[in-house]
Amino acid sequence: MRVLGPLYMAFCVVLLALPIAVVCGAALNGGRSMFFPPRDPTLARFGEFFVSEPVWTQALVNSVIVAVGAALLAVLLAWPVAYLLWSTGSKLSRTLAALGSMPFAVPPIVFGVGLGFFWGFLGGLGAIWAGIFSHAVLLMALPLVTISIGLQGIDRSHLDAAATMGATEAVTFRTVILPQTIPYTISGFFFVLVLSFNEFIVMFFVSASGFATVTLQIFNSLRNGYTPTMAVAAITFIGVSVLVFSAVARWGDLPRLMGADQSRN
């Protein structure tokens, strides 16, 4: 067991990293086609992706706009629901939380189809703001969970103390509740940011070829075969994910957010 355990973990990691490593390696190719191991290695593809090829730079800009917008909106939508759930625990608040999490729980293609019709009627199909709303609703479940975890961690005696000292609800909210939940709100924001960045199928239906994010652009280019520039996109995305989650782990309590037992370690 003592040897087998680490060995198994190593095996899992190698398998998990294998396709990622292959994609990363392929980004260094000098030519127009993907080879692994890379031939004629160069970093020119990075320039193409970030600077010189408008197809990719535009897609990257779209991805960033959608991800940041969706993350902000998702947090704004999730906060009142989580707060209502925590402060009242009423039936209505529980229903709202359940409905808000529903899009995340069903197969994403079904919600994508639904949003496709929805924006078709509202005239938002193919518009980037519709994409932002779509991702915000799809991923709202994540900040809902992280903010709820944060709110549950608040010591109720602090609230009583604040009330005893004559603080209004608004003051208590600003001075007690908000500061304690900010790390969890930010974690929720980043979870949405990263998942929106990488989401494909819902955006596929909502964009209706009106705009392209990086993942859409890659799928569109699959037909013409892979190019090393696509691998650069992959590297960028992995880099962003690692950075974001490291930040969450550094400034927030990642094991707790993931539901680890508090009493240990």
Add this chain to the structure above:
Amino acid sequence: MTAVERIEAEMPDRPARARPTPRRILPWLLSVVIGVLCVVPFLLVIAISFGRKIEGAAWQWDFTLANYQRFFVGALWPDEVTFLYLQQLGFSFWYAVIASLLAVLTALPFTLLLTRLSRRAQAAWLVFILSSLSLSEVFIVMGWDILLSNNSGLPALIKSTGLTQWLKDVGWFQTLRDWGLASPRNVKFKTSQFATILTMSYLVWPYAVILLYPALSRLDRSQSEAARTMGAGGWTVARTVILPAIRLPLFGSTLLLFVFLLGTYVAVTVFAAPAQHTTAVAIYSNIRGANLNAPFGATQAVILLLAAGLCLTLGHRLNRWAEAR
């Protein structure tokens, strides 16, 4: 809190109560926003699934069961019966069941080992797991596609190392061909069920770790230690102490991943043979692809949703029943 304090605490609220306060408007506003954004899209899918396609044009509202009939027995029923669409749903289920089981069973020992590390090490591992979890389906499929493609990747490696020749000499090559994993010249993984299921399983593997993590990290380690002191081997401990304690989360995670995988699109289009495509691919081709029959696409989406809902409800019931026992 004494009664006086309680009154004092509630005082600031009092004068505001007559006016519409944010506290009163908020639930209503939220209900409307969430109702419109989270519920209406699903209602639209259901409503449109009863609609009718007009040849050469889009579609119109209607209330016809023709789409559902077409899904289960074909459009020309009762003269002709085809189970093509049911078969696609069958493939959706088949891939999703195997891939989710594979992911959970291989993630279980990994997660168990993970929870025994120090808090700092756990956080580092979680960063890695979460990063690979959030990695887009498109990139994952691209990676495996390069790895499994016939001209580069594993098949080329197998051929150049002489493994193909060895397989032919031993006679196992024919077995691989029977399984659809080899062409007359060399092993091949595209297109095959093996590649489809492998990629789908890879897709949800980090999710499996994340879903199992809370239950496993709450596992009472003293029980395992007690069993060990009484002389039970590692395998016996796993079977008699750990497994019964995590039976429910194990089952729940598999179910969630299964439902998630029912809608997989990219992996199936790239790795599965056209005859073995799933309902998700059919939905796409009806709504945005070549067929352009939105009502029928909506019907397939509704059936996929119902199938997912049915599985979740059944799982929930089973859980309750197991807990009650």
